[in-house]
């Protein structure tokens with residue numbers, strides 16, 4: 001290969017590293033200094049130079065580089081004449097005087113850094129040891145933070161093997177990495193720990209944890225050793241997650257026809273952690289609440305969440321770790337699949353949970369985000385390193401998993417599973433792009449998968465399908481669905497499904513153009529056979545990623561079908577959810593939504609009731625701004641809708657009841673408390689008092705505590721602060737992380753802005769760990785939104801200092817901005833951020849402002865219906 005002239009400038013501003021040298025193996029030694037919170041390192045990298053070069057360019061950030069040399073296969077040593085650390089591009093450029101020839105060499109770098117407190121890279125966090133606060137170490141490298149720990153080729157496609165050693169580890173601490181320990185040497189009270197050489201892996205999956213833990217252990221059927229590392233004295237709480245990991249390892253091996261490639265899997269609860277969990281190869285890290293199960297303090301919702309999270313992280317060991325996306329553009333291959341497969345595994349383990357029904361929450365969150373003009377395609381262009389984390393969002397996880405489900409449904413699960421097996425085999429230890437998966441699926445199914453799926457992954461958004469019945473013909477028309485109701489004319493290839501008055505009579509239709517027609521004469525249109533109570537439901541069981549708008553006749557028939565319990569829970573959910581979305585987009589009047597909601601005054605399965613509650617919350621919030629004089633009556637209507645469920649469930653656990661009752665009870669009682677239903681609040685506070693007097697009382701079962709905390713805070717004001725004091729005292733005294741989290745989620749629900757401001761100040765104290773602030777933000781009352789925005793502006797510098805790095809800042813943006821609801825406020829937000837631009841929040845900011853404007857528009861629309869609404873709402877509330 002010819003040597004081509006290179007210049008330093010050519011490496012700047014590039015999203016990817018140049019390709020003339022790639023790593024094969026890293027021999028990494030890290031020497032820790034836990035008291036000074038620093039580290040020094042030495043890395044020997046086996047590098048393959050594939051094009052003659054005077055430069056080696058690798059990733060590095062916030063590291064001091066001390067010494068560098070390159071030794072080629074002929075044992076000639078080259079020392080760079082210069083090296084440049086570029087903080088903007090996060091690269092280290094090594095400049096050599098002579099040309100490095102093609103071939104293998106060893107790059108040796110000595111460096112040092114700080115154990116930062118930003119929960120990324122190699123970071124410090126603290127744990128309590130007999131009442132004393134001590135330092136420990138953990139890593140979070142995804143997406144692009146391995147470069148904060150060592151100079152490396154920090155891209156998912158540049159897989160290599162790793163041999164890691166840790167020096168100066170206090171001998172009483174446990175040191176963990178991706179591979180098992182091969183050797184430990186003790187030097188007084190310190191030790192050096194060597195780990196076995198890894199398999200081929202991407203840098204973002206490398207991990208190190210050093211801390212004090214107890215563990216529980218079990219084996220899979222294949223003898224893979226699985227451990228859950230928990231805080232000292234709490235290892236029993238790791239048993240549930242341990243069991244899920246063991247079972248899912250066995251399940252995925254079978255499902256993907258591919259064994260787990262490592263000798264062990266460790267899971268560890270890290271006391272300070274920015275995300276929920278991270279699938280490092282062989283060493284999954286979790287925030288404590290995501291790994292520990294507590295029989296006294298874990299609600300049913302916590303238990304299900306834990307199961308899904310463990311199943312998700314273990315699934316990544318196939319989708320992500322073994323077969324890795326070629327670049328972050330394909331992050332959805334990791335996250336969409338792990339999400340979808342986690343439901344598959346959970347359904348196998350706990351069929352009684354009907355967890356696929358709850359997958360509808362994933363779909364609907366994906367639909368909601370993707371209805372924004374500021375959404376993005378599933379396959380996303382990544383231009384700037386700082387923005388990657390923003391794409392770990394509802395599109396990658398939720399839309400990603402939803403389109404997978406739609407495709408699986410279309411191709412059939414046998415073909416789908418078989419294809420995934422072939423895909424794993426073909427790309428194991430390698431990288432893949434979205435089209436690689438499509439071609440494997442096409443080969444097995446003989447369907448042109450890429451033609452269909454490109455319309456879903458390469459463009460943003462999705463369609464709303466308008467359905468009309470014209471004689472014996474069903475007519476379909478697709479238009480792009482946006483909450484702003486703008487239509488950019490995009491089109492999709494939509495695998496439609498429909499059932500005709502019965503789930504035994506289902507039809508499929510591939511809508512490939514804007515319009516489509518389907519004749520149903522033979523099946524359906526004999527009035528003598530069909531009678532009055534016929535119905536047509538499109539998107540059966542809500543397995544497709546689109547919305548449906550029916551003509552008036554079809555909609556009325558469906559409403560009758562709901563009332564007479566002819567439809568599945570998933571379809572009841574879907575009809576309500578689509579109606580809400582159409583209403584928010586001003587495509588259907590508010591009155592139609594309220595009339596439909598009234599149909600749901602009957603027995604409902606958990607997911608339907610949960611969605612109804614969610615719609616009640618949103619409708620109640622918007623009514624406060626759109627029709628304030630009717631807001632109270634509307635609340636009464638919502639209380640009426642929910643009250644019979646609350647009465648049936650009661651406050652106490654019913655022996656032998658379905659586990660799903662726990663979920664329902666938690667949400668219904670909390671909603672009634674939020675809507676200030678006097679009897680619910682009174683009962684809640686009475687039971688809370690009993691709980692305060694005796695923490696072991698059975699009067700406040702774990703699934704009812706949120707309702708109690710919300711009731712307490714709804715009764716708190718600047719004149720009557722005892723509720724807040726009680727809850728803060730409980731927060732300080734209780735040890736269980738689930739209980740602390742629960743309190744934080746509810747504490748912001750106070751209607752008094754003065755108290756909300758106090759709570760937000762509490763958030764800035766050391767009493768609330770930085771990663772837990774997000775729980776408070778998501779629970780701020782509607783009455784507190786204005787003060788929250790003022791507080792946010794006033795404390796911007798402090799917030800930036802504490803949360804700037806990583807994903808946590810995006811929660812502040814979303815949770816504080818989106819409750820606002822006027823164009824004036826949207827303008828104010830834009831003005832505030834005009835001089836405070838950050839790539840790490842840019843997308844979230846735009847989306848949040850758009851959501852504010854969508855609400856402002858909806859409010860105007862509802863105001864125009866005001867006259868008609870008065871009578872309707874009073875009728876619904878007091879009939």
Ligand SMILES: [Zn+2]
Pocket residue numbers: 279312313316334335338
């Ligand atoms: Zn994931």
